[in-house]
Amino acid sequence: MDATRWTGLSTAPHGAILSRIAEMIREVHLDARLRPEHPQAWMEMETRFSYLPVSCSGSMIDYQMAYGRCGGAVMIDISLILNHDRNPCGLWPLSLTLLENGDIRISSQGGCIAPPLFRAELAGKSVHDIVTRCLNFLKLLGNWTRHRELVLMEGFSGLHAIGHWHDQLMRLGAVVTLRHELFVDLSLSLAEIKSCMRKSFRSLITSGSKIWQIESITSANPEVWAEFKRLHFQVAGRSTRSDETWQIQYDTVVSQQGFLIGLRDAHQRLVGGGYFHVTRQEGCYAVAAYDRALFDKPLGHVVQFLAIQEMQRRGLRWYKIGRRHYPADTPSPTEKELSISCFKQGFATHILPSYEFSLTISPS
Structure with a gap:
């Protein structure tokens, strides 16, 4: 043929x-x-x-x-x-x-x-x-x-x-x-990992942990997953991908190949969350959604820190946060890509080639 x-x-x-x-x-x-x-x-x-x-x-x-x-x-x-x-x-x-x-x-x-x-x-x-x-x-x-x-x-x-x-x-x-990837060495103690974080992030994690009620979804929980999916839709303003992709990610939570960290306000409303895909050795930052009206408050900082804790609890070796873009990269990254990767770098212990x-x- x-x-x-x-x-x-x-x-x-x-x-x-x-x-x-x-x-x-x-x-x-x-x-x-x-x-x-x-x-x-x-x-x-x-x-x-x-x-x-x-x-x-x-x-x-x-x-x-x-x-x-x-x-x-x-x-x-x-x-x-x-x-x-x-x-x-x-x-x-x-x-x-x-x-x-x-x-x-x-x-x-x-x-x-x-x-x-x-x-x-x-x-x-x-x-x-x-x-x-x-x-x-x-x-x-x-x-x-x-x-x-x-x-x-x-x-x-x-x-x-x-x-x-x-x-x-x-x-x-x-x-x-040459490209660059951001990682967290999960073999370090939690105190060592936190010491590597951007100084401003450390205080935001502390304050955010007092503001939000934290929810770790590590097994079947279709109701909370549906909430997270709705939050993502509201933040994006549209459906960005198929129900099939959401179902595959939920199935990984059920099979212990993924987990969701959620944050709730005093009224029990889900205001933010992040989903992470894992193997037995590596974790990967996959998708997050946060209430845009609360961007002045620490949301993503808390989710990232709690995800690191969950990965350590599971005995993972490395957490892959994502790519680090630089201005001279080819093709040229957007301002949004530079901003997001700068935020991610605030949690990393290593930049690997x-x-x-x-x-x-x-x-x-």
Whole structure:
């Protein structure tokens, strides 16, 4: 099947598309299984990593796929469970998206193409060989879809060193751009974490904790979740995403892969809240909503601090707050992006590097 003759991914048989993907996997001698055909195997693999980023969790992949469909995009999950000597050794989030102009894009659920995640005990030579096959697979996929200008990334996943993915991309001629991510080291004591926070934030956390009644939702509670969803709608002034995405996030709370921190006023009205997606090792700031009439009072400060406490209670290692934008970044960030990332930095203990790669695939 020639991808260039698709009238749209929505009209192409998904089975035929996945069959062609499987052919390319075999062509580059990559031992792998497609997540859509083996969802349980992906879930089982999640428990075998010493550090599993939220972005590699099946629940986050499902959320991003559903979010991508909110704008009418057609997305197909082609994430791969990687094997070595016939045993599962890695996970690789991948997807195909059909854009409105008919172009097909390769990504990791709408974002830059992420590197495969490997188990810590896998030998370096084996990682190198599998990464080589993964990149050969991307070359085939890029030529098949005619998406030859790839954007890839490498972020923090428990290790600080540059890995085989980074090295081989540079050897292929990729151009790299430095990005920055904000993290909290949850192995520090709460007092140490608080000492790293912006001084003004510390006093706001103290005062806010006295103003608001705090609610931590860590298990099934549909009534409070519905309140949070309504608050988000009121603050945004419209529905920004589908009911499916909200349901996926609520399901993570039920399954202990997420939690909600809520703040109530003296009248028991929910005035603010933040939802956080987690694995066993990492937490991620996902979405928040606060009553705009109360922006002069400490809301987000309290939610962030309580979220850190909840992550520590669960034994997580790192909290990923989000990207730190700088004025000289390319493309230039908006004033809102700069303001939000400056606010987030007030809670961080670390600014860690991430890398964005541009790679051109030669036609074949």
